[in-house]
Amino acid sequence: MLHLILFSVFGLVCVAGAVNLLLQRHPINSALSLVVVMGSLAVEFLLLGAEFVAAIQVIVYAGAVMVLFVFVIMLLNAGEEEQTRGSRVAWLLGIPAVLASMIIVCWALITHSNVGSVAIGALPGHPADIAQLLFHQFLLPFEVTSILVLIAIMGAVVLAARSETVERSKREG
């Protein structure tokens, strides 16, 4: 019972953080709302019994990725965002349509798939189980992902370095 209450509360906090992320006009506030979203997601994982995923969520997303976001915002000294009030069509049709389609999708998922419900903590979330999955069953996708990340990093380095060389050649030429 307590689990369910906590789960709902942190679910609400998560959604509220996400909405606040969109509503805030200053990038730092938006980034901090995203930290709240990450943190409450971690709590949700924890309540579902996936303590390892919860810890990694905090360390990687809240502790590293979002710090880099904040760092970049601070470095660029990004100012307040200018907002228009949005088109009337979006308010009248877009938002109700999104809500309606979300409700339909959720309803379809809950009633027409055989996912069923599971007791909290019934599924393995222990580090050893995750390691077993990652390094035995899904070893190939795991390694391929690591190569993808490596390629992405190299791409970023190439892009960053190229603008510099282009500038230098402009100055010289």
Add this chain to the structure above:
Amino acid sequence: MSILTFIIVSVIKTALVLFVLLTAVAYTVWLERKVVGHMQNRWGPTRVGPFGLLQPAADGIKFLFKEDLTPPHVFKPLYIAAPMIAVIFAVTSIAVIPFGNWFRVGNFATPFQITDVNIGLLVVLGITSLGVYGVALSGWSSNSKYSLLGGLRASAQMISYEIALGLSLVGVLILAGTFSLRGIVEAQSGHFWGFIPNWFIFRGGQFVAFFIYLTAAYAETNRIPFDLPEAETELVAGYHTEYSAMKFAMFFMAEYANMVTVACLASLLFLGGWSGPHNFGPEWLRELLPLFWFALRIFGFLFVYIWVRGTLPRFRYDQLMAFGWKFLLPLAIANLVVTAVVVVLR
């Protein structure tokens, strides 16, 4: 154990640990002033109480009664929240750290630890990785160039060294096979070759990991020689330039609480936690001696912190980054690979 006893015991333990931690923080400041003083041929604090022992209390009263200035151009919500974030995350991580074996009175038994979770080490790493927000946000919200530069330096430095720090601990995790801090300490019990204690620092090349950990941890806690975020010769006081009174004291407390956490982790992961001769004397002494051995190690680490501060000059910023990324990180990865190979071959 019924739920009521559990709550009462937890509250008592939390209050006790917080009291000890904050006292340790206050007296680490005293120790630092005293030791650095003697290293520089001065006396350090001598006036308040014998050997200046009441100096922390005097400092605390001073901080409480000072005027709490808020500069006019700060971004107020974050300016006020930042020191709280720093101190909360610094203090919270102590919750999963074990200090000794079990405390037994009659039928009642409880571990010397607020709570034992099976991902204890990850909890500590996660909480301390959130502590950087306090520093970064204080730098940004102060709306001052010195603070901003300090905050930027701090976040870049903490992100960079966190990787080396995390990787240096993986070797220990491979050897211990658990994330639980109590489990890691138990994996270090006993001796090999009859007399050398089974500590991880002596096993499978973890000697290297120990030094990577200590170096990275010094950078994480913004201590000399990595105190670039508050380099007073360049940045006035860095990220806490615009803070005064208790808000400044909170940053101070956070820094020293983080030092204590680093010392705890280093003792638990590399130096066998609370192991030491404790099988003599009456029953109560046998239970309390591990606490003493653990405290002794923490004292040793804190002393080394101060010793390093009194000895080394500060890095230049590019040197700091180059050292972290080009030396410490490859070394940590190499250590990890070697440890993994050793464990697989054994």
